[in-house]
Structures are given as C-alpha cells and as structure tokens.
Amino acid sequence: MIAFNKYYDKFNILSITLVIVSLFLLTFKGLNFGIDFKGGTLIELRSSDNKINVSSLRENLNTMNLGDVSVKNFGNELDFLIKFENNSNKNIINEIKINLDKSFGNQFDFRRVENVGPKVSAELLKSGIIAISVALVLMLIYIWIRFEWQFSLGAILALFHDVIVTLGLFSLLGLEINLSIIAAVLTIVGYSMNDTVVIFDRVRENLRKYSDIKIYELTNISINETLSRTLITSVTTLLALLSIFFFGGEILKGFSLAMIFGVVFGTYSSIYIANTVLVRLKVSQRTILKEDEKN
Amino acid sequence: MLYFSKLRIVSILLISLFFIILASSNLFKFKSSLLDKKINLGLDLQGGSYLLLEIDNTPVIEQKLQNLTTTLRNYFKDKNIKIKNLKLLDQKISFSVDENYKQTILDEFNNQESDFNPYYPRFKSHQLDLIEENDIFFVSYSDQGLIKLKTSSQDQALEIVRRRIDEIGTNEPNILKRGNDRILVELPGLDDPMRIKSLLGKTANLTFRFVTNNQEDSFGTEKLKYEDNSDEAIVSKRIILSGDNLLDAQPRMNSETNETVVSFTLDRVGAKRFGKATSTGIGKQLAIVLDGKIISAPVIRDTIASGSGQISGGFTFQSATDLALLLRSGALPAPLNIIEERTVGPDLGQDSINAGMIALAIGFLLVILFIFIKYKIFGLITNITLIINLFLLIGILTIFEATLTLPGIAGIILTVGMAVDANVLIFERIKEELKNEKNNLIAFDSGYTKSRTAILDANITTLLAAIILFFMGSGPIKGFSLTLGIGIFTTLFSVYFIARLLTVLYVSKNKEKEGLI
Numbered sequence: 001m002i003a004f005n006k007y008y009d010k011f012n013i014l015s016i017t018l019v020i021v022s023l024f025l026l027t028f029k030g031l032n033f034g035i036d037f038k039g040g041t042l043i044e045l046r047s048s049d050n051k052i053n054v055s056s057l058r059e060n061l062n063t064m065n066l067g068d069v070s071v072k073n074f075g076n077e078l079d080f081l082i083k084f085e086n087n088s089n090k091n092i093i094n095e096i097k098i099n100l101d102k103s104f105g106n107q108f109d110f111r112r113v114e115n116v117g118p119k120v121s122a123e124l125l126k127s128g129i130i131a132i133s134v135a136l137v138l139m140l141i142y143i144w145i146r147f148e149w150q151f152s153l154g155a156i157l158a159l160f161h162d163v164i165v166t167l168g169l170f171s172l173l174g175l176e177i178n179l180s181i182i183a184a185v186l187t188i189v190g191y192s193m194n195d196t197v198v199i200f201d202r203v204r205e206n207l208r209k210y211s212d213i214k215i216y217e218l219t220n221i222s223i224n225e226t227l228s229r230t231l232i233t234s235v236t237t238l239l240a241l242l243s244i245f246f247f248g249g250e251i252l253k254g255f256s257l258a259m260i261f262g263v264v265f266g267t268y269s270s271i272y273i274a275n276t277v278l279v280r281l282k283v284s285q286r287t288i289l290k291e292d293e294k295n
Numbered sequence: 296m297l298y299f300s301k302l303r304i305v306s307i308l309l310i311s312l313f314f315i316i317l318a319s320s321n322l323f324k325f326k327s328s329l330l331d332k333k334i335n336l337g338l339d340l341q342g343g344s345y346l347l348l349e350i351d352n353t354p355v356i357e358q359k360l361q362n363l364t365t366t367l368r369n370y371f372k373d374k375n376i377k378i379k380n381l382k383l384l385d386q387k388i389s390f391s392v393d394e395n396y397k398q399t400i401l402d403e404f405n406n407q408e409s410d411f412n413p414y415y416p417r418f419k420s421h422q423l424d425l426i427e428e429n430d431i432f433f434v435s436y437s438d439q440g441l442i443k444l445k446t447s448s449q450d451q452a453l454e455i456v457r458r459r460i461d462e463i464g465t466n467e468p469n470i471l472k473r474g475n476d477r478i479l480v481e482l483p484g485l486d487d488p489m490r491i492k493s494l495l496g497k498t499a500n501l502t503f504r505f506v507t508n509n510q511e512d513s514f515g516t517e518k519l520k521y522e523d524n525s526d527e528a529i530v531s532k533r534i535i536l537s538g539d540n541l542l543d544a545q546p547r548m549n550s551e552t553n554e555t556v557v558s559f560t561l562d563r564v565g566a567k568r569f570g571k572a573t574s575t576g577i578g579k580q581l582a583i584v585l586d587g588k589i590i591s592a593p594v595i596r597d598t599i600a601s602g603s604g605q606i607s608g609g610f611t612f613q614s615a616t617d618l619a620l621l622l623r624s625g626a627l628p629a630p631l632n633i634i635e636e637r638t639v640g641p642d643l644g645q646d647s648i649n650a651g652m653i654a655l656a657i658g659f660l661l662v663i664l665f666i667f668i669k670y671k672i673f674g675l676i677t678n679i680t681l682i683i684n685l686f687l688l689i690g691i692l693t694i695f696e697a698t699l700t701l702p703g704i705a706g707i708i709l710t711v712g713m714a715v716d717a718n719v720l721i722f723e724r725i726k727e728e729l730k731n732e733k734n735n736l737i738a739f740d741s742g743y744t745k746s747r748t749a750i751l752d753a754n755i756t757t758l759l760a761a762i763i764l765f766f767m768g769s770g771p772i773k774g775f776s777l778t779l780g781i782g783i784f785t786t787l788f789s790v791y792f793i794a795r796l797l798t799v800l801y802v803s804k805n806k807e808k809e810g811l812i
C-alpha cells in the first residue's frame with residue numbers, strides 16, 4: 001500500500017500555490033484568445049516553394065495595412081498560419097491573394113479561411129463561459145444529490161482546481177484558447193468528476209464497513225483500493241489523447257494538449273484535493289450514518 | 296447479474312451484427328435502402344464554406360417609418376386633425392397636436408381595429424408604441440412589431456439567398472434561419488466562396504430613373520456616383536421601373552458594339568411604363584441605378600414598347616452574368632453582412648480525415664495492446680467489446696446520418712480511451728472479491744453488482760458535459776459532443792451486454808480455476 005496520506009499537506013500547499021499562480025497569470029497575463037473569441041481573420045496557407053519563409057511572408061503582408069499581423073509556421077515549413085484583427089475591408093482575402101500572387105508568383109494554396117466578426121466573437125465567448133458555468137453548476141447539483149456536503153465540497157474544489165490550473169498553464173505557455181478548448185475544458189470537468197466520484201464511492205463504502213479507522217487512514221485505503229483502476233483508465237485515456245496529439249493533425253493539437261493536462265490534473269486532484277477535504281472536515285462514520293437516517 | 300436467457304443472447308448478437316453491417320455501409324455500397332445510409336462529413340472534413348449572414352434591418356425600419364409619416368399625416372388630415380412638427384429621427388417619429396386632439400390621437404393608436412397600427416392579439420401588443428413626453432408624441436416600433444418586421448424580412452431574404460445560391464448551382468447547400476435576423480449558409484465542396492460572398496453582399500436593388508438637371512423635381516433629387524466612381528449625376532427620386540418589374544435577365548453579347556450587356560424582359564406593367572417613359576423622354580438620360588450607384592445612363596433615342604432592353608456598363612462576361620443572376624433572383628429586402636465565415640479547402644479536409652483516421656487507428660491499437668497485456672484473457676474480452684463498441688457508435692451515427700466533424704473524430708478516439716474504464720472498474724472489483732471468495736461465479740456476480748454505482752456515476756458526469764456542449768456549443772464542437780454522448784450509451788451497452796456475456800461464458804467454463812483474473 002502506498003502512503004498517499006503522508007503527502008497530503010505538501011501537495012495541498014503545492015495545489016494552493018498552483019491555483020494562486022494560475023489566477024495571478026489569468027489576471028495579469030490573461031489568455032491568448034483566438035479569433036473565435038477575439039474576432040479577426042485566420043488564413044492557413046500552403047506554399048509550394050520552400051524558399052518562402054515566415055519573415056518574407058510577414059514583410060509582404062505588412063505592406064497591406066492589416067494592423068497587427070501574426071505569421072507562423074503551422075506544423076511544417078510549408079504551411080503558414082496568418083492571423084490579423086478585424087478588418088473593415090470585405091474584400092480583404094481576395095486582395096491578400098492578389099498581393100501574394102504578385103509578389104511570390106502563384107505559390108499559395110489557401111487551405112483554410114476563417115473570419116469572425118466582433119459581434120459573433122463576443123457571443124461565442126459569452127456562450128463558452130455560460131457552457132462552462134452551467135457544467136460546473138450541474139456537476140455541483142449532481143454531486144450534491146449523490147453525496148454528503150463534505151464530499152460535494154471536495155469534488156467541487158478538485159474540479160475548480162483542474163479548470164483553473166489547466167487555464168493557468170495555457171496562459172503561461174501562451175497557447176491559444178478557441179472553441180475546441182472550451183470543449184476540452186468541459187470534458188476535463190466530466191473526467192475529473194468521474195475520477196473523484198469513483199474514489200468517493202469507495203470512501204463511503206469503507207466508512208460504513210470500518211467504524212474504527214480514522215478518515216486519514218481510510219482515505220488512503222480507498223485510494224489504494226481504487227488505484228489500479230485510476231491508473232489504467234488514466235493511461236488508456238492518455239494513450240488515446242497522445243495519439244490525437246501526435247497524429248491527429250495540427251488543428252486538434254490545442255484540444256488534445258488541454259485534455260492531456262486536464263487528465264493529469266484530474267487524476268492528481270481526485271487523490272490529493274478531493275480526499276484531503278474529507279480529512280480536513282473530519283468526516284467520520286457518523287457523517288454518513290446521519291445522512292442515512294434522514295433518508 | 297450473470298444469467299443470460301437464450302433469447303437475450305440471440306438479440307444481443309443480432310443487434311451487434313446489425314450495427315456492424317450498418318457501420319460498414321459507410322465503406323461498401325448496399326442495395327437495401329435501410330442500409331444505404333452514410334455518415335455526412337462536416338465542412339471541416341469534406342471542405343466547404345460556412346457563412347453566417349446578418350440582415351441589417353435599419354434601412355427597412357427607416358423606410359417603413361418614412362412611409363408611416365405620410366400615412367399619419369393623411370390619416371389625421373382626413374379627420375381634420377393637424378399634425379405639427381412631424382419628424383423622423385433615430386427610428387422615432389415625433390409630432391405634436393393641439394391639446395384638445397391629444398385624446399383622439401391616443402385613442403386612434405390604441406384602437407385594436409386600427410388601420411395603421413395593427414394589433415397582435417396573441418402577443419397583446421400593437422405594432423407601434425406611442426409615448427407622450429412634454430406635449431410631444433413619439434412613435435416607434437414596439438418590441439413585438441420589431442420582431443414581426445425582422446422575421447418577415449428574414450423570410451424574404453432567405454428566399455432570395457436560396458434563389459441566388461441555387462442559380463450558381465452548388466451541390467446540396469444548407470440554408471437555415473438563425474434567430475430572427477440571421478441566415479446560416481453551408482456550402483459543401485466550395486473552396487472559393489469569393490463569388491458567392493460578393494453575390495450575397497449585394498442587395499441588388501435596381502431602379503430606372505431619369506437624370507435631371509432640374510433641381511426642383513417634384514419627387515426630389517439626389518446626387519449619385521457612377522459604379523466606377525468616375526463621375527456623378529443628379530438623378531430624380533421618381534422611380535420609372537424597379538427590379539420587381541423584371542421577368543428575366545440574361546448576359547448577352549451585343550453584336551454591333553461587341554460589348555457584353557445584360558438583356559432584360561419586363562412584365563406587362565413594366566413594359567407599359569417603360570414604353571411611356573421612353574416615348575415622353577426622348578433625348579433624356581435614363582439612369583440605371585443598382586444599390587445607389589449608377590451603372591450607366593444611356594440617352595433615350597426611341598420609344599421602347601417591346602418590354603425588353605439592354606443594360607450596358609462596361610461589363611466583363613463574368614460581371615454581366617452575375618448582374619443578370621442578381622436581377623433574376625430579385626432584390627434583398629435589406630443588406631446582408633457576413634459576420635462569420637469559415638472555409639476549408641478540400642485537400643485540408645482530406646488531410647484532416649487521414650490524420651483523424653491514423654490517430655484513431657494508433658490510439659485504438661495502443662489501448663488494445665495495453666489492455667491485453669494488463670488483463671490477458673479478460674483483456675481480450677474487453678478488446679472485443681471495444682471493437683463492437685466502435686461499430687455501434689459508427690452505426691448509430693450512420694442511422695441518424697449524423698455529421699462527422701474533426702472534433703467528432705476526436706470524440707470517438709476519446710471514447711475508445713474512456714470506454715475501457717467501465718470494464719476496468721468491474722475487473723478490479725472482481726479481483727478484490729476473489730481475495731475473500733473462492734467461488735468464481737459468486738465473486739464475478741458481486742463484482743458486477745458492486746461496481747455498478749461507480750460506473751453509472753462516471754458515465755453520468757461525462758454525459759452531462761456532453762449534453763451541455765451539444766446545446767451550447769456551435770459548429771464542429773457539436774460534432775464532438777455528439778460522438779462523446781452517443782459513445783457513453785454504446786459503451787454501457789457493450790460493457791453490460793457483450794462484455795458480460797463473454798465473461799459469463801468464460802467463467803462458467805472455468806468455475807473452479809484459481810487466479811482467473
């Protein structure tokens with residue numbers, strides 16, 4: 001049996017630090033919103049000439065008064081991702097096409113064009129925030145129905161921890177937040193909850209079984225009993241996600257990365273946050289029996 | 296938990312077989328109509344254009360209020376009430392009347408039988424709101440009136456948009472209403488939406504009006520620019536003909552001038568008016584105005600009674616074709632703005648499909664290998680379950696002819712990773728039970744029973760997330776939530792029916808064997 005409980009305090013301090021640092025980053029550095037939420041235009045180009053590089057492309061586009069243009073390689077040397085802010089010129093994509101053809105010859109294939117107006121991006125951001133909030137509230141209600149309040153608090157803290165730290169990491173690394181990241185965050189919410197609930201189920205079962213074991217020991221027993229399941233599921237989920245990350249193409253990179261972070265944090269938090277809340281709230285057999293009497 | 300009746304076994308096998316065949320119908324062509332279904336590929340996979348258009352209703356509202364000022368003036372004139380200071384400002388009409396008429400005005404506006412202010416009994420609201428402030432009346436559209444106006448202009452715009460897109464002949468366009476002032480257009484297989492965008496961006500409001508030098512034209516005049524911004528002219532506001540009078544328009548080559556023109560045919564009313572105008576206006580210039588710009592302003596040389604004519608204006612064949620198309624399909628009630636566009640080229644789509652499939656194959660193999668190494672014979676059972684699960688998932692998507700997007704493929708791969716969870720929960724529980732229970736059958740039975748709540752919990756939490764995403768997410772994200780959500784049901788089915796059936800078959804043959812799992 002691994003003594004997870006020996007590190008409860010240390011990891012609690014670590015988690016609190018991580019959450020504070022993440023909140024700090026989110027407040028002061030902010031998130032790198034993609035055009036879905038900020039509005040603007042995105043163009044994915046493939047060039048057939050390997051002499052064309054990011055700087056020559058950028059130089060060319062800078063002559064067009066596009067405002068703040070970002071030019072990056074996308075996955076490989078020949079693919080480029082161009083982004084710029086909302087432009088009042090409705091014909092801008094055509095003009096870029098003409099301009100590029102003039103300067104480089106007919107070397108570019110426009111693989112993807114996305115243009116999100118300011119009104120739509122504001123709506124998408126709003127509905128994204130609503131979706132995550134609704135998800136958190138629904139999880140709260142679910143867990144509140146299923147468990148005693150001490151458990152609910154533990155699960156919810158773990159959930160907030162995972163979402164905040166994942167977003168914090170995205171802020172730290174400057175990774176782009178787009179619609180698919182919202183999908184990833186919601187899936188993380190589901191996954192983290194799922195992991196926590198499985199361990200909590202066992203804690204509750206053990207609380208009924210043993211009246212003489214203190215919660216500090218009892219959580220450790222429960223974590224160990226469910227440990228191989230926790231690990232196997234995390235590993236298979238990570239295997240699936242890693243294969244999306246490495247083979248699923250550039251477009252899914254951000255999504256799978258967010259999910260990978262989320263699964264790691266989710267697994268960690270169900271052990272080191274959810275359970276420690278039970279310990280700190282001194283949950284005992286009486287907590288459960290009281291609840292049983294009521295029903 | 297462990298008993299299966301013969302009937303049940305047969306139905307499980309039949310269901311699985313049905314879905315396997317259904318799922319494979321995506322690869323092979325089946326003759327039967329029931330099986331001849333296919334998963335639709337989303338625009339991000341097959342390539343295509345997604346355009347969200349917003350109707351700018353401001354000009355419509357202003358036009359309607361403008362007309363209303365005339366109506367009001369005449370209506371109350373007939374009742375011998377003098378309307379003073381009648382003005383239209385910021386989509387509000389303001390006016391004042393003598394003190395003793397105020398009540399009449401209020402009564403007329405609040406009359407449920409009112410001619411100029413329709414009453415909607417269903418919504419208990421009039422079309423217009425009347426507010427009195429410092430002896431001045433303000434008339435504006437009520438919330439309900441505005442909704443009616445917007446939906447009606449949305450209906451008209453949708454029709455025109457559909458006609459324009461049909462004229463171009465893209466395959467299987469999807470044109471849908473969104474809210475009360477938006478139209479969603481999905482054009483599969485279109486990698487350069489430039490032409491459609493420019494066609495949808497034009498209102499195509501065509502009018503024929505005389506060029507006038509007389510500033511005191513009784514209809515009023517306005518200064519308009521030429522299409523190529525080269526010059527401007529003063530044009531009467533009197534409309535001789537409008538696009539509504541056109542029956543047909545086609546691009547033509549004028550053999551005399553060797554110029555591309557748009558020839559048009561007028562309806563009977565239009566032909567009569569055109570004949571009259573051309574007979575009285577010989578020597579005058581007739582401006583052909585499209586969306587507030589003059590295309591050309593030819594001098595009338597002869598009376599045209601045939602009801603057909605030509606528009607010239609330095610067209611290329613393409614621009615003449617487009618103008619003819621716009622004129623044939625009619626004018627939009629209000630300008631459309633493209634507020635969101637997402638276009639994916641077909642080769643990127645194909646690349647995404649390939650990448651998605653490779654990721655699925657590799658993810659699947661890795662999971663299968665890992666599970667087999669971990670659980671051996673039960674790993675094999677889990678893996679068979681996983682494969683059938685995949686067929687079930689694809690089969691259900693096929694039945695509904697659902698749309699598969701790139702995030703949707705990610706959802707399938709994620710389902711593969713998470714579907715194992717339920718079996719793992721069961722097997723780990725059985726392992727624990729076997730520590731205290733020598734009888735395999737009893738241990739397996741209680742393993743299944745005791746792991747049930749945890750499995751349900753785990754799946755309900757994921758399902759909640761998927762449902763929220765489905766209803767709140769947009770576009771490709773919906774595809775992800777769809778596969779994730781359906782994946783939960785197929786997982787539960789395959790774990791509780793297929794995996795359990797296989798487990799039962801194996802355990803009943805090895806009742807006494809030790810260290811089974």
